[in-house]
Amino acid sequence: MHPFTAHASESVSSLGELRLIAAIRRWLGAATPPAPFGIGDDCAVLPPSRHPQLITVDPVVYGEHFDDTIPPRAVAAKLLKRNLSDIAAMGGRPRAAVVALALDPRVSTRWLEQFYRGLAGAARACKVPIAGGDITRQSGGLSATLTLIGEASGPRVLTRHGAKPDDWIYVTGLLGGSILGHHYRFEPRLAEGAWLAAQREVRSLMDLSDGLAKDLHALTPKGATPSLSRQSIPISAAARTLAKRDNRPALAHALSDGEDFELLFTVAARTDRTKFETSWRKKFSTRLTCIGRFTRTLEPDALNLGDFHGYEHLR
Amino acid sequence: MHPFTAHASESVSSLGELRLIAAIRRWLGAATPPAPFGIGDDCAVLPPSRHPQLITVDPVVYGEHFDDTIPPRAVAAKLLKRNLSDIAAMGGRPRAAVVALALDPRVSTRWLEQFYRGLAGAARACKVPIAGGDITRQSGGLSATLTLIGEASGPRVLTRHGAKPDDWIYVTGLLGGSILGHHYRFEPRLAEGAWLAAQREVRSLMDLSDGLAKDLHALTPKGATPSLSRQSIPISAAARTLAKRDNRPALAHALSDGEDFELLFTVAARTDRTKFETSWRKKFSTRLTCIGRFTRTLEPDALNLGDFHGYEHLR
Numbered sequence: 001m002h003p004f005t006a007h008a009s010e011s012v013s014s015l016g017e018l019r020l021i022a023a024i025r026r027w028l029g030a031a032t033p034p035a036p037f038g039i040g041d042d043c044a045v046l047p048p049s050r051h052p053q054l055i056t057v058d059p060v061v062y063g064e065h066f067d068d069t070i071p072p073r074a075v076a077a078k079l080l081k082r083n084l085s086d087i088a089a090m091g092g093r094p095r096a097a098v099v100a101l102a103l104d105p106r107v108s109t110r111w112l113e114q115f116y117r118g119l120a121g122a123a124r125a126c127k128v129p130i131a132g133g134d135i136t137r138q139s140g141g142l143s144a145t146l147t148l149i150g151e152a153s154g155p156r157v158l159t160r161h162g163a164k165p166d167d168w169i170y171v172t173g174l175l176g177g178s179i180l181g182h183h184y185r186f187e188p189r190l191a192e193g194a195w196l197a198a199q200r201e202v203r204s205l206m207d208l209s210d211g212l213a214k215d216l217h218a219l220t221p222k223g224a225t226p227s228l229s230r231q232s233i234p235i236s237a238a239a240r241t242l243a244k245r246d247n248r249p250a251l252a253h254a255l256s257d258g259e260d261f262e263l264l265f266t267v268a269a270r271t272d273r274t275k276f277e278t279s280w281r282k283k284f285s286t287r288l289t290c291i292g293r294f295t296r297t298l299e300p301d302a303l304n305l306g307d308f309h310g311y312e313h314l315r
Numbered sequence: 316m317h318p319f320t321a322h323a324s325e326s327v328s329s330l331g332e333l334r335l336i337a338a339i340r341r342w343l344g345a346a347t348p349p350a351p352f353g354i355g356d357d358c359a360v361l362p363p364s365r366h367p368q369l370i371t372v373d374p375v376v377y378g379e380h381f382d383d384t385i386p387p388r389a390v391a392a393k394l395l396k397r398n399l400s401d402i403a404a405m406g407g408r409p410r411a412a413v414v415a416l417a418l419d420p421r422v423s424t425r426w427l428e429q430f431y432r433g434l435a436g437a438a439r440a441c442k443v444p445i446a447g448g449d450i451t452r453q454s455g456g457l458s459a460t461l462t463l464i465g466e467a468s469g470p471r472v473l474t475r476h477g478a479k480p481d482d483w484i485y486v487t488g489l490l491g492g493s494i495l496g497h498h499y500r501f502e503p504r505l506a507e508g509a510w511l512a513a514q515r516e517v518r519s520l521m522d523l524s525d526g527l528a529k530d531l532h533a534l535t536p537k538g539a540t541p542s543l544s545r546q547s548i549p550i551s552a553a554a555r556t557l558a559k560r561d562n563r564p565a566l567a568h569a570l571s572d573g574e575d576f577e578l579l580f581t582v583a584a585r586t587d588r589t590k591f592e593t594s595w596r597k598k599f600s601t602r603l604t605c606i607g608r609f610t611r612t613l614e615p616d617a618l619n620l621g622d623f624h625g626y627e628h629l630r
Contacts (some may be wrong), residue, residue, distance in 0.1 A: 042404035089357035
């Protein structure tokens, strides 16, 4: 659906500010609690937290993260899920979200209604209240920025730092080709992230947003290099489809494409991997793959990640 | 300073993503703590809170909230202070901020450096760490969205609801004409808000962002109307200057202009106002004015706020 309308009567400008805010509350319905816990005061109020808190912010921008081919409900769901994936990536659970919308007055009311109804649906599905937000004018623009407040699911927060040489490297799901649909249909790995944070042998965790080849640098400890087995990389069907279209190897798509939103983590070298993987499979149907380990020098048969690039922003 | 450059070598696109993020960290300096408490992981971590938490989000958009005449340092300071004013408006103190930037690749590195150095300065001045953020591309656009996490300064959060008929209405500072400079030079009333939240006779609180005539509706209890004394409205020098220029009454500017960022609050009818005002003046040099009270019907000599409008967004 195209977000802009040439008919003033179908645009948000025809509603005016007060009626627009009233409409947004109606569209959000039960997804926004009564003020001051939801929309309607200077700040949203959130009860005190017991565990360490987590904060993340990610936008969706028209022309960058979505276009006319993505239904507005899916745009909203993607916005929330991108941020949920960041909370999952530290082993946390989400608590509340605020959304800042910047839009041209010619945005159609119909597009916006679908967007907020989609946000409400996604928020109810993962039990995250939409606690507040802001709406502002931006000539020619349409973007929504969501900030998500979460909380560690226990006393431990899993960061990107903690891996050591010889540690094993794991990834969830299948990689590459996200642009064919996964980039807005994915499920954030919240339950998996929380479980990983409770396992002592898991040492570091992140989510894949810019492609394994680029993102893995963030987990790589000093004095080590990732030695990945070429055969073990879990390649998605979408990556294979893209590979046929553009004559690049499917592996290149799996390593370089952005927006996988899968978890990447490391496990201590001494771990009983069979036991660890069995425990995982008892809890989750999500695919889990050990793709290699950190070594002091690149192993002879290992993939050279220097041959692959991840998604580069601001290009 | 104009934010865009025609010379690719002076634009953020020439830096590329990794060098840009490294530069932002450098510009922020001590204003961003080491990860995971600052920039560098999937989420920023914030220690648990004891009191209820507050969340607010406000953007600054090029062409809407600032233009080439406002120095980028002042744009950044305004962005942080707008949000601080919302925390002040509930009697809280700020704890951490995250900033999402959306920009065209032609934005000049020099503009962005000044923006982040200004943000760092403002953040250090009010002791709010910049805990994280996001940077994304938006063709033709330039906006920054800041989410501020705060905490009640005590067990009590002062909301917009709580005023009763006969309660007194107070305002801090001087009103109107903000466009002449106050809109980015103002000081958020954090200490004043926290003090008000600790006074039992204070029943409701908000900050003025869209003009008194519009904002006061939010505090008005059911079955009452604000009866304001025309002579008591504290009119700023800037409102008088504007009035001379456009031949509108200075009072109209004081009631209708946006971005005063002063506090508006109500005090129980039975309060000893002399004692209350004396306590205020012992703590603060900030001007305090009782502008009227809520009455069952509009008093004969009172201002008719229906004659004035506040700032209307999305026009």
